[in-house]
Amino acid sequence: GESVGLHLPTLSVQEGDNSIINCAYSNSASDYFIWYKQESGKGPQFIIDIRSNMDKRQGQRVTVLLNKTVKHLSLQIAATQPGDSAVYFCAERSNTGKLIFGQGTTLQVKP
């Protein structure tokens, strides 16, 4: 079935370090990818997106990298803070507009 996969279920980092969360996708026809952050008991919060014709996009403390050759997406968070602790999902947008999510990676930030 359709799916977007994440490489690791849990990532633990020290406060202040950089975090890298990875994602593999299967549909090479997807034209748009989004990273969401979901805190416990809340809905997914938009972080950053990238079109398939780009390799890199930067936001505030976050960078998304797209490697279409190997169908790989990553989210880099600089100077990780305790407030960054959450589950992170990558999502792939199909040409019909629906989002296909992966299982999620739990980011734990140690003080």
Added chain:
Amino acid sequence: DAGVTQSPTHLIKTRGQQVTLRCSPKSGHDTVSWYQQALGQGPQFIFQYYEEEERQRGNFPDRFSGHQFPNYSSELNVNALLLGDSALYLCASSLPSGNTIYFGEGSWLTVV
């Protein structure tokens, strides 16, 4: 500017009952999608509404139905509830040509 709002936030229903969940999209958005998120899983697409019509549907049974109103708000109805329908139901809104898709906080449904 209000984001996507959903109601109710939590509810408990008995097997076999019916439930209606409501969503108001972000201001200016006219496309609404519904997702089901089971505990520990990523959200799964249920269906999408635009111009008061269902545009596309995911792999969910006919017990799941929806509606979009002229003001773009939407309802999700689930009939003949099963224990497995217990999940977080998320509403997302966007512009039809827009890339950014925003989610509400969800409605937690527990079926007992």
